[in-house]
Every structure is written in C-alpha cells, then in structure tokens.
Amino acid sequence: MATTRNHAPEIAPSILAADFSRLGEQIAALKQAGCRMLHVDVMDGHFVPNITVGVPVVASLRQATDLALDCHLMISEPDRYVEAFAEAGADMISVHQEATPHLERTLTAIRAAGCQAGAVLNPATPVATLSEVLEQVDFVLVMSVNPGFGGQKFLPRALDKLSQLSAWRADHGTDFRLEVDGGIGLENIGDVIRAGADIIVVGTSVFQGSDPARRFVELRRAASLATAEKA
Secondary structure, eight states: OOOOOOSOOEEEEBGGGSOGGGHHHHHHHHHHTTOOEEEEEEEBSSSSSOBOOOHHHHHHHHHHOOSEEEEEEESSSGGGTHHHHHHHTOSEEEEETTTOSOHHHHHHHHHHTTSEEEEEEOTTSOGGGGTTTTTTOSEEEEESSOTTOSSOOOOTHHHHHHHHHHHHHHHHTOOOEEEEESSOOTTTHHHHHHHTOSEEEESHHHHSSSOHHHHHHHHHHHHHHHHHHHO
16 A cells, blocks of 8 residues: 655754854754754764764753754664664664664664664665665665765765655555755755655755755745645
C-alpha cells in the first residue's frame, strides 16, 4: 500500500552555518518564524575532515530551546556516543552507513536510547546498501554534498536517490521520512520536494545575511508551494 505525503516538509536550519556569538538569539527568532527543528552537524575530524560540536553543545542547546534536535553524527565509531547524545537531549540521531559495520545494531541502539533513528548515505553510496534496514529506520538522510563543510554546491544525483527511496517506501507501505542535506536554497528546494524529501536541511541559505528568520520564512513558503504543486 502506497504512503501518501502531501504535508509541507520540515525546514531544518543547520547551526553549522549560524553565528555562534548570536546563536540563542537566532534560534529564538527562527522559532518565532515557525521553525520546529534544528539540524546539528557533529564532526570528529576523522570520518570527515572537519571538527565541529559535540555532546556539551547539544546539552546546551537542549537547555536553550524546546525545538527538536536532529543530530547528524559524521563520526567514526558512532555506537560509542549514541547514548551520550541521547542523554544530552537529541530527538533524532542519524549515523552514516559508511561509518559503522553493524548498522542494524546501531539503529537499534538509537531507538533503545529513546531517539528516532536515521541512516545516512554519502553521495557515492548506493541506495541498495540500505535495503536490509529500511523497514526499521525512522528516516533516511541523503547527502547532496560530500560531508564535512557547509556552503558546497548541490549534487543533482541526490534527486535520483530521493526518488528511489520514495518509490521503495511507497511499494512497501512504510513510513520512514526522507531528509536531504547540502546546497539547498530557493533555486532547488522544489526539486528535492518533488523527489520526495520530507525534511530539508538548510545552512547558509538561512544564516547567510542579517535576517535568518526572514530567509527561513521564504524557504518555507517555497516548500509549501512546491508541495501543493506536487499534490
């Protein structure tokens, strides 16, 4: 039985692109504008060539806001840290298919910790590598840039992956959400929605400039229009 999805996707601003000296202020403004989810990119300088935030920052975010925290673990050995991020206040935790040899076990651990469990695919990783876990994930995150740095250009082949995953869940009657991250702005947000995205991570397209809340509203409006056209 096919799953129908006509609701507007979530726009999840990535704090990687935020002004950390004004982070609390920017988060409050985004919430006032209707934001319901923040994306937190966790990088270890090993799995990806950059170092960002860790458990203490997630714990501080949880104290500062009640928005859902979507923690994307771009780290080696993610199993070691699942419980810590859950205890810090993560609502969603995603791990890379490429980072763990026992993906099913890791996803089970995320759910056992009380979080929604997501699997992530790098641009060069085929959708087929997730075939054995798609019935137990809460969401799949398709990377539309190579992970590690913000501000990269969108890789169009992500659209095909989203379409493949959307078709799979329709054919199997499952209800996992599709998330996409990297290089998304007003010029291509409609494309990822038409391909099946339910959660759209945006970084520089929201935080670049002096008014992230206004840019968020513009993206959400574009997402709503694309969803209406799709329906």
